[in-house]
Amino acid sequence: MTHGETAVRVRWRPPAPVPRDAPLGLLASIVALHDNPITTWTKAHFEEPIVIAPSVLGTVAVLADPAAIRRVFVENTANYRKDDLQKRIIGPALLDGLVEAEAEQWKTQRRLMAPLFTPRTVASFAPAMAVAAEDLVTRWLRLREGRLIDAQKDMAGVALEVLGRTLFSDGLGRGTEDFTAAISRNFETAWRVDPLDILDLPAWLPRLGKLRARSSQKFMAQAVEDLVARRKRLISRGEAPHDLLTLLLEARDPETGEGLSNEEVSANVVTFIGAGHETTANALTWALFLVSQSPEWDERLAEEAARVLALPVEVQAEQLVETRAVLEEAMRLYPPVASMSRQAEGPDDLCGRRIRKDTLVIVPQWVLHRHRRLWTEPDVFDPSRFLPGARERIDRFAYLPFGVGPRICIGAAFALQEAAIVLANILLRFRLELKPGHEVRPVQHLTLRPKGGLPMILRRRSRVVRARPVEELQPSG
Numbered sequence: 476m477t478h479g480e481t482a483v484r485v486r487w488r489p490p491a492p493v494p495r496d497a498p499l500g501l502l503a504s505i506v507a508l509h510d511n512p513i514t515t516w517t518k519a520h521f522e523e524p525i526v527i528a529p530s531v532l533g534t535v536a537v538l539a540d541p542a543a544i545r546r547v548f549v550e551n552t553a554n555y556r557k558d559d560l561q562k563r564i565i566g567p568a569l570l571d572g573l574v575e576a577e578a579e580q581w582k583t584q585r586r587l588m589a590p591l592f593t594p595r596t597v598a599s600f601a602p603a604m605a606v607a608a609e610d611l612v613t614r615w616l617r618l619r620e621g622r623l624i625d626a627q628k629d630m631a632g633v634a635l636e637v638l639g640r641t642l643f644s645d646g647l648g649r650g651t652e653d654f655t656a657a658i659s660r661n662f663e664t665a666w667r668v669d670p671l672d673i674l675d676l677p678a679w680l681p682r683l684g685k686l687r688a689r690s691s692q693k694f695m696a697q698a699v700e701d702l703v704a705r706r707k708r709l710i711s712r713g714e715a716p717h718d719l720l721t722l723l724l725e726a727r728d729p730e731t732g733e734g735l736s737n738e739e740v741s742a743n744v745v746t747f748i749g750a751g752h753e754t755t756a757n758a759l760t761w762a763l764f765l766v767s768q769s770p771e772w773d774e775r776l777a778e779e780a781a782r783v784l785a786l787p788v789e790v791q792a793e794q795l796v797e798t799r800a801v802l803e804e805a806m807r808l809y810p811p812v813a814s815m816s817r818q819a820e821g822p823d824d825l826c827g828r829r830i831r832k833d834t835l836v837i838v839p840q841w842v843l844h845r846h847r848r849l850w851t852e853p854d855v856f857d858p859s860r861f862l863p864g865a866r867e868r869i870d871r872f873a874y875l876p877f878g879v880g881p882r883i884c885i886g887a888a889f890a891l892q893e894a895a896i897v898l899a900n901i902l903l904r905f906r907l908e909l910k911p912g913h914e915v916r917p918v919q920h921l922t923l924r925p926k927g928g929l930p931m932i933l934r935r936r937s938r939v940v941r942a943r944p945v946e947e948l949q950p951s952g
């Protein structure tokens with residue numbers, strides 16, 4: 476490869492909708508918000524620190540200014556609660572879970588679950604993550620060379636498998652495929668921005684997406700009920716593993732002695748299964764796509780994997796420096812959570828502009844991570860921005876794949892560790908090629924995924940690196 480060719484590759488701009496010159500009209504924005512919200516952003520959003528405008532959602536302030544974001548998410552959090560629109564979209568079943576809970580309910584739950592996400596506990600999950608990755612690779616190795624797979628589906632499978640081996644440590648009690656299909660269907664149907672939700676029409680009016688999700692929601696409700704019943708039996712026999720589910724069921728308020736309600740337990744089981752696997756799966760899927768378009772990074776990651784996967788599993792994730800840089804760049808260009816929102820409880824000032832009570836404040840990672848004032852060559856794939864030496868120069872409030880402040884993603888370290896281990900194990904053995912002629916298009920359906928999945932062709936690496944046997948990956952004791 477000549478130097479000139481390298482320069483062209485480094486400047487590759489992965490697919491993204493072109494920012495609009497002007498905002499959409501009322502009807503068109505209702506349609507676009509339902510179909511794919513990332514297509515609604517205008518050039519002004521990518522160029523200005525704040526854009527305040529009346530919209531179909533009421534007065535909306537779109538923020539891309541680090542200081543203003545700090546004010547909303549850290550300094551003045553009491554004034555900004557999770558907004559009604561996201562509560563309507565997520566639906567009543569999840570309101571009592573950690574993602575949507577507010578005030579004391581949120582504080583109690585977050586305190587309760589924190590011990591499962593300390594650096595030490597997350598590191599102890601590394602062997603289980605490596606076993607799940609190894610299982611996937613072993614399954615792929617059994618397929619014939621050149622076989623077409625849907626990387627999106629397989630990443631969802633491996634991420635769910637990880638949850639079933641860690642936070643729900645005796646498994647989810649159902650076939651992984653049934654689970655991923657049910658959850659995926661919810662993301663595509665029930666958890667979409669419904670026109671009736673945008674217009675704030677009464678909850679008793681049936682939402683088409685929610686109707687289409689009825690069978691998958693029934694499946695989930697039954698699966699959760701079985702999971703909880705089985706675990707209660709283990710608890711009563713003193714045989715329960717120490718994991719998220721046991722914690723949820725055994726938690727007692729130190730003052731009142733009361734436990735979580737059945738609704739809170741169920742909401743959190745679904746919250747953690749949904750929030751804990753679809754997002755990580757999407758980060759992995761996007762990373763696989765980006766690497767497949769960059770022979771340079773594909774080669775660098777394969778070499779790093781060969782070196783680092785020979786080390787003890789507990790230290791692998793931190794040593795996978797280039798792999799993590801690619802994952803961070805993937806989450807910059809394609810943030811799995813592509814926007815966050817809050818509602819102002821009272822007036823405030825942001826970027827010298829007056830924010831009125833009830834304003835919907837949106838921080839779209841999709842916009843922030845490609846903002847013209849915050850990034851050089853914002854649309855270019857360049858993982859070296861996240862390599863040590865450069866990473867430290869990125870403003871803490873300009874890059875928010877996991878959010879920020881008290882409500883920052885509780886699973887951030889868990890997700891990064893899992894994604895690094897899985898990506899390295901895949902790239903050690905395989906090179907993935909995008910199916911010829913397939914057009915990759917990002918769509919935001921609660922999370923950001925490639926429309927219609929990601930069809931990839933599996934190619935074994937010609938330079939075979941010895942795979943470590945699964946037994947070696949088990950914790951040493």
Ligand code: HEM
Binds near residue numbers: 876878882884885
């Ligand atoms: C790449 C993977 C992930 C991404 C990009 C991601 C992103 C996010 C973001 C942006 C938020 C903040 C939302 C807001 O402030 O409005 C959040 C919250 C949350 N995430 Fe994640 N997440 C990921 C993985 C996980 C995992 C693996 C788990 C659990 C095992 C998880 C569980 C949660 C929970 C429970 C919350 C709510 C926290 C709270 O409000 O206290 N996430 N996530």
